[in-house]
Amino acid sequence: MDREPDVVLGALLRGGRAFLVRRNPAKRANPDIWDLPGGCIEHGESELEALSRELHEELGVHIDTSSAAHLYRLTTGRSDAPAIASAWAVREWRGEPRNYAPEEHTDVGWFEIDALPTPAHPQMRAAFLAGMGALDS
Template sequence: MPNTAANKRVHVAVGVIVNSLGDILIARRASDAHQGGLWEFPGGKVEVGEGVREALARELNEELGILIELDSCRSLIEISHDYSDKVVLLDVWRVTQFRGEPEGREGQPLRWVSPQSLSDYAFPAANTAIVDAIQSAETV
């Protein structure tokens, strides 16, 4: 059976990591990756039998070398986005408590940016709603 957007669904745990200054951590996707060269919020695929917060903790440790406090993570938004080659369900969590200093363990550049300046960066189309949710939360 061929892979089409109708049958290729990817569940992704996404972290909006906030430091003590209120800045948000973003990472640049590798140029050879899907949506390469664009900025993103760190995270990755939820494996079969894995909870979303557990997947988030695993992915953030693998990608950034940080340990997150699961109880402090708060759901921010869920987004389903249909790219031509796959449908992604982004399960986005606000992370405010973590241990360690984030580093790009996969060679990806990282940047701490203010919520207001997120609009200055190019993100995949599915991330637009995340940026909007972050900026809306900041104005409340």
């Protein structure tokens, strides 16, 4: 049975780099790791509506949803409490991304696509790079 995603993530992309956030060490899920920004999809929201809201709340940017391309959908989290994560590449937005959610993230920054930090789940890197490759073809 296919489930709708619980979490949506966004990769702001520019000049061969992706913008990542470092999760707060106090977070219950995936503490103190570099990750794509995003969050939970609220009832009644589409993935892109949630992505737009989350990236505005966390980074202060307004994404152009027409520039978003789906990268991957994976089951993540603990086996007794899995979550479905859906990631999108975003190439157009207004505003300069900054950390507007210090309770969520301790740091933010741009990373070369081929030198991304280790993600929380090993399959995320492979899925991200495969998705990026599909966008470039």
